[in-house]
Amino acid sequence: xxxxxxxxxxxxxxxxxxxxxxxxxxxxxxxxxxxxxxxxxxxxxxxxxxxxxxxxxxxxxxxxxxxxxxxxxxxxxxxxxxxxxxxxxxxxxxxxxxxxxxxxxxxxxxxxxxxxxxxxxxxxxxxxxxxxxxxxxxxxxxxxxxxxxxxxxxxxxxxxxx
Numbered sequence: 001x002x003x004x005x006x007x008x009x010x011x012x013x014x015x016x017x018x019x020x021x022x023x024x025x026x027x028x029x030x031x032x033x034x035x036x037x038x039x040x041x042x043x044x045x046x047x048x049x050x051x052x053x054x055x056x057x058x059x060x061x062x063x064x065x066x067x068x069x070x071x072x073x074x075x076x077x078x079x080x081x082x083x084x085x086x087x088x089x090x091x092x093x094x095x096x097x098x099x100x101x102x103x104x105x106x107x108x109x110x111x112x113x114x115x116x117x118x119x120x121x122x123x124x125x126x127x128x129x130x131x132x133x134x135x136x137x138x139x140x141x142x143x144x145x146x147x148x149x150x151x152x153x154x155x156x157x158x159x160x161x162x
Contacts, residue, residue, distance in 0.1 A: 004130060021066045041157075042153065042156075045149070045153065049146060049149050052142065052145065053142060053146065053148075056138050056139060056141070056142035057139070057142075059138045060135040060138040060139050061135070061138075063131060063134040063135040064131060064132075064135045066131070067127065067128065067130065067131020067132070067134070067135070070127055070131070071124055071127050071128055071131070072127070074123065074124060074127060075124065078120050078124075081114075084114070085113070089113075092105060092109070093105055093106060093109070
């Protein structure tokens with residue numbers, strides 16, 4: 001192999017993600033945890049909690065991926081609209097009469113283009129923000145549930161210790 005070759009060149013992230021199965025990961029954890037019995041610890045509850053953690057992470061990743069796909073789709077649409085707008089603008093400039101008319105038309109087109117670009121940037125930022133909020137909400141909800149599970153387990157453990 002060439003020393004200067006990028007070792008990640010042939011890396012296919014879509015294959016990795018397609019092969020990733022959170023259910024199998026949770027099953028493996030269940031098998032491993034089932035081998036150990038710790039007095040006062042409900043291993044079934046621990047396993048279930050971890051399964052729910054993996055499920056929440058999977059949902060958050062799905063929301064993030066869907067958001068990224070929506071942004072990419074919209075960026076493609078914006079590029080297409082921009083190309084069409086540029087063609088229309090060039091045709092309008094070509095039909096301008098005097099140099100003064102061409103300058104005025106050019107300033108008008110630049111102002112409209114700048115306004116459109118700002119609107120597109122805001123739209124894309126809103127899409128990213130929405131996607132991040134959805135993913136974060138899923139994780140925050142699971143963290144709250146996990147803290148409640150820990151509190152309940154600690155209370156139960158304290159009761160059995162008395």
